[in-house]
Amino acid sequence: MLRCLAIALLCSFAAAQAAFADTVSLRARVEASGPAITMGDVFDGAPAEIAQRAIAPAPPPGQITQLSVPVLAAAASAAGLEWTPPAGLQHVQVVRPGGARAMVAPTNGGGRSIADAAIRRGELVSLSYEAPGMMLTMRARALEDGAVGQTVRLVNTASNRTIDAVVTGPGAARANP
Numbered sequence: 001m002l003r004c005l006a007i008a009l010l011c012s013f014a015a016a017q018a019a020f021a022d023t024v025s026l027r028a029r030v031e032a033s034g035p036a037i038t039m040g041d042v043f044d045g046a047p048a049e050i051a052q053r054a055i056a057p058a059p060p061p062g063q064i065t066q067l068s069v070p071v072l073a074a075a076a077s078a079a080g081l082e083w084t085p086p087a088g089l090q091h092v093q094v095v096r097p098g099g100a101r102a103m104v105a106p107t108n109g110g111g112r113s114i115a116d117a118a119i120r121r122g123e124l125v126s127l128s129y130e131a132p133g134m135m136l137t138m139r140a141r142a143l144e145d146g147a148v149g150q151t152v153r154l155v156n157t158a159s160n161r162t163i164d165a166v167v168t169g170p171g172a173a174r175a176n177p
Contacts, residue, residue: 021081022081022082023081023083024044024083025045026042026043026083026086027042027044030095032059032094032095032096033096033097035058036056036057037054037057037058037065037067038052038054038055039053039055040052041055042072042094050080050081053075055071058094058096059095059096061096062098064094065093066091066092066094067091067092069089072085073085117145118147118148118167118169118170118171119145119171120142121143121145122142123142123171124141124142124157124171125139125142125171126138126139127140127156127165127173128172128173128174129174129175130174138156138158140157140173148168148169149167150166150167151164152164164176
């Protein structure tokens with residue numbers, strides 16, 4: 001009897017907590033302004049006492065990082081917030097403003113120029129490859145400068161193989177399947 005009463009109390013407590021949870025939504029642009037990505041940086045509607053809670057370290061100024069949806073869902077749940085991720089969303093990009101932009105001369109004089117190089121020749125780059133049900137990430141060295149959206153040649157530092165990849169942000173690229 002006592003056991004049933006304890007279970008009933010726990011269930012009613014959990015239901016009460018869910019009833020008082022603040023509903024939040026994902027910001028259209030997630031921008032970290034300090035050394036940590038906070039709940040307020042990510043979620044609209046987060047109460048002031050929760051908005052300053054850190055979720056993860058912020059990227060360096062002028063860089064972009066990604067947070068996975070399971071990490072965000074766990075952070076929201078732990079803070080007592082109610083958030084339902086949009087269907088199909090796997091990662092959220094977080095931008096940290098600032099930093100210097102590299103200016104590079106036009107490539108081959110042939111029309112397209114690189115106004116803002118996101119990857120510089122010789123720089124170590126985080127290279128990702130995604131296929132259904134799998135995501136691989138490795139380190140690669142850039143063989144040339146590249147702007148976001150441009151295809152560049154990289155060398156896998158583990159295998160010394162050359163890979164063509166699309167620049168996705170500062171220090172990051174994606175290999176095409």
